Amino acid sequence: MAARDETVTTPRPWLLGMTIALAAELLFLFRVTVPDKPVFDEVHYLPAARALRDLSGPANMEHPLLAKELIALGLRLFGDGPLGWRAMSTVAGSATIAGVFALTWLLTGRTRAALTGALLAVLGFTVYVQARIAMLDTFLLAFLLWGIVLLTAAMRDGSVARWIAGAALLGLATACKWVAAPYVAAAAVTFVMMKRERPARWPGLGAVRALALLGGVSVAAYFLTFVPAFFYTNEPMTVERLLPFQWDMYLRQTQKLPHHTYQSDWWTWPLLIRPIWYLYEPVDGAQRGIILLGNPAVMWGGLAAVAACYWGWVKRGSARLLAPAVLWTFAVGIFAIIPKSLGFYYYYYPASVFLSIALSVALDHWRARLGWWDEMYLLLAFALTLYFLPVLTAAPLAHAAAFHRWTWFPSWV
Template identity: 70%
Template sequence: MADPNSRTRPLTQPLLIGALVALASELVFLLRLSVPNKPVFDEVHYLPAARALRDLSGPTNIEHPLLAKELIALSLRWLGDEPFGWRFASTLAGAATIAGVFALVHLLTGRLRASLIGAALALLSFTVYVQARIAMLDTFLAAFLLWGIVVLTWSMRHPGYGRWCLGAALLGLATACKWTAAPYVAFAAVSYLRLRHRHLDRWPGMNPAIAIALLGLVSVGTYFLTFAPAFFYTTDPLTLSRLIPFQWEMYARQTQVLPPHTYQSNWWTWPLMKRPIWYLYEPVDGVQRGIWMIGNPAIMWGGLVAVAALFWAWVKTDSARLLAPAMLWVGSLLIWALIPKSLGFYYYYYPSGIFLTVALAVALDHWRAALRGWDELYLLVCFALLVYFLPVLCAEPLTDAGAFRRWTWFASWV
């Protein structure tokens, strides 16, 4: 339950604390954002696509939907076509992700302490920090996806078709960043029907048939609305008659067989971090630098223990709030067993890693009486690992080309 004295202490109100969490995260992500001063990893694909959208010159990078590239394009237009402008929109998405973890944990536990622990774990997870400082699609996908889940969960306690439609629209926006968010619409429908069947007091006043219809119509409609700029291209503009066939063109490109890649990996290896990705490892401005997409070992491996513990606790208590974060992680991973992609990469695990921080926060809260402060020691370990790995998370100058050996604990990490 929430703190009964919270009404007399405005600074502890969840909305204000969540806003401060987002602001603090944004300030962290902005530090040295322009380093390196060259495109990194998939920025070489998405920056040209964002420039094309900024200028409405014509279709580019058509294998993915437009929204994330549109947001990068707005950042380029407002802040300039330079490293800070390339990445600023991603920092906002990253800060929204940290705040989303705070909000979801608060909805599941009702406790500010657990919510702050969840936000801290997300910030210390490495992956949110790295993705918030690079112009890639996954950063935006995760932010919209997480807030869609937050709003739909919120609507369970404060029912209304308006909140339900807002959650559906956010899932549609996530899908408009990358198609891998689409299965979560089905997850939301199944979860709604299951909880509605077992607990008739959930979403009172909402007709199930109307709710499911709105979930589908609003999410799909929102998705298609994000294609509006493509109708104004100066070259090969999109038309209404081509809108649906264009989706098949995207699908064909998404499912094409690609040549092997140095950093490819199978989805079942991602929880163990068998093959993280070097987004950058080369001299920049005459100095060796590296950016490594890897998770905090204490969080990524500890989170697996938390998921297992939550399943065990759910079997004993039948508590949906304990099951939810565990199932989010399982579902987010199993999606990749069904998606027809010829290659997989560790950064596809990005949303799953975020759900692990939620699972950890909920598990630590559930067993808080038994832990008695051990959660604080755990946070210190996570922070110590962040300090240790930080030079290869934010492209700090390294001593030489062989400096990577300090952080590559296993041969597969090279």
């Protein structure tokens, strides 16, 4: 039996969402300067951010500029040290948590479900780890998620302003990493399908106008992020080179790369077969480790929630159940298609966060049958967070072999 519809008890859910984002920001900032050396792919993106800060010339040319520009902003604001490296990532992580709250609230209309989704995202490990490292994917998801939020809201109330803002955010997500580009096409297909089913809705958004705005605004937002490159001291960008540069990026991203210790296939990510140790070495006076691993309760339970959402949609035709399941499937399916020679678990980052939305929507939908199991589920996720906390936070470990405590399977080493 589906949970009956209830009126929203919080008159200003946006205020609660902002409070959650602030709490997440404080959590992500705590000891963010540990370790005081670059971690994992920070060794690539920090030099690129310094080049953008100084406008010295192109660097890390296989990816667009926006995420590196935001890291450079952190260097400007807080200096070229651990806080400056990671400060803007904490902001993106907090925005991601708020985005989970907002999207879940839009899908369910209930604050309890939205709060559950936000808490599961915090306890899911992946947002916490990515919010404390200077990597592109952190910024990608923040823009992507809020783009989805605004486009979803626009499809509900016909707001042209929200549609334009959502399109711009999808363009900015693509300006972090190209993997966000398929979501623009997905938004277009979704709008056309919904408009066909309910043509009287969204009087301010005809199909042609909506698609033109979606494509035009997202493309414009993407290319605007290249403006700083026109002011490089060495090899400045020109209008003539802007489009050929996109092809150069494509060639760099699709080139054949050598074997990597942590490479993995896309189908292994939902099963948690090959996580990544971002750090495991003596640093700052102690043995420390940071593992990018999803909380097993959220990752494996989320797969059951996705299946339940699909089943509920087949049985009842509920769009609110279908949406999070399709989001997760799309986020994983992209990597089964795109021409990348290597895959890594951090590519699963967006999909891992969509699982918290699927879980909260499923728990809300079947709450009449499940009772207070959402609280019990949160307690399980919290208990696992406490268990893995030392290797999520780079806390001092007892000795060099301490990793065995958290590596449940040989492939986690």
